[in-house]
Amino acid sequence: MRLSNNIVGLLNLLTFIFSIPIVVAGIWLSKQGNSECEKFLDKPIIILGVFLMVVSLAGFIGACCRVSWLLWVYLLVMFLLIVVLVAYTIFVFAITNKGAGNVLSGKGYKEYKLGDYSNWLQKRVNSTKNWNKIKSCLIDSKVCSDFRDKYLNDTLPEFYKENLSALQAGCCKPSDDCDFTYVSPTIWNKNTSVSSSNPDCNAWESDAKVLCFNCQSCKAGLLDNLKSNWKKTAVVNIVFLVFLIVVYSVGCCAFRNNRRDNEYWKQ
Template identity: 75%
Template sequence: MFRLSNNLIGILNILTFLLSIPILWAGIWLSKHGASECEKFLDKPVIILGVFLMVVSLAGLIGSCCKVSWLLWVYLLVMFLLIVVLFCFTIFAFVVTNKGAGRVLSDKGYKEYRLGDYSNWLQKRVNSTSNWNKIRSCLADSKVCSSFSSKYLNDTAEKFYSEHLSSVQSGCCKPSNDCGFTYVGPTNWTGSGTTSTNPDCTTWSNDPNVLCYDCQSCKAGLLDQVKTDWKKVAIINIVFLIVLVIVYSIGCCAFRNSRRDNAYGKYP
């Protein structure tokens, strides 16, 4: 009879193989039917993930069920590397997101965001012209500001100032509070000859295709969202790492069993 560890590895890899099928299908679908470049940007990583999971699960399944020691060795090596990569990414994610937060305005329901408050590594990513052009295009494709405008279209100035806006809405879809512009609509503001040194005041435009997409506040608002998302991912990674370590330990037992059985030339 197969040992328990071999059976568990076999079952886990069957589940992983089944999971890889919809992931691979989703990547192929995105590459053919993605509505925008932002959606199509995800197709290659998703396809690679799907193929990776499929190959690794097959190696673990065949290695454990057929007691092929070298396949189990490859499987364990990949698992070990994956654990190391996830561990390093989790630490990195916590380090680069430990700085930065929205600044509370005493008479506003929303916060404002300053690029200099965030980590240098994140700042360099969004200050890269090529990177930001792609991000800007994705923000426009997502219609984050057009939906923002529709949602708050009937707000009076007092009502709008009390709204709790997302970091991207606050940073990209309206001018900075420093500018002192007069509210006309969510994405329509009248300049008042401000003397503010904030460069975003001259960057802002009522043109719905421009708005504050090129403002420092927009980059900061995006980074605040990235910071929140990365922290969530890092917490999920911790749970995933614990699961991987358990699976890796079971795999080591299965590998030991396979080597012992191959050495004796018979099942235990």
């Protein structure tokens, strides 16, 4: 058997083995998840695992057993996957090229404004249906509970020096221009004598389940967090694309070998 066939067969055997824990993890999430957020990823994970299983089996059998039509299907799926990943990577870079936190004088954290981010991302988080689900996940993840516990003993000057994450700064505390009175990291008293044009000031409540989860700054903080993660994903995608192109090229060699071998056995 040709070298290219062996390489394709080995890679797909490893992929098949790798897909088994992915499917198991998806099934475990669907059974053990207590909230909507915990169950959110179960179906995509199961679909991804099954997809990898089917494609890797097609590639393994096609390369090692000289089944040309299976290897052709495998190469077609690989080609479509490469096209999709290229399009996705370009899309990610296009929608994450805008937006950044605003540096505040004398503060260790930044503040985030929704209007600074791409229109496509703004539309996603401004959808009431989408945001209610996201807000529920943020509350379940205890991002603000952990924030409160971590900085509970800070005085106001100490708190201002903290390097807060985008989610902490946007969702767990009111905007600085509201000029509220600091009590603790998640408790701020509203100052009725100070008026602000920022709608987030009216949205803020010291209730642990409200805080600034209804604020534009919280949506902006989420987008900044997504922007950072998506850019990292795009870089990983580029590396993965190079790998896929190499595998696809080797697969094409294996396909040619299959055709030659099949023609030889027909003679």
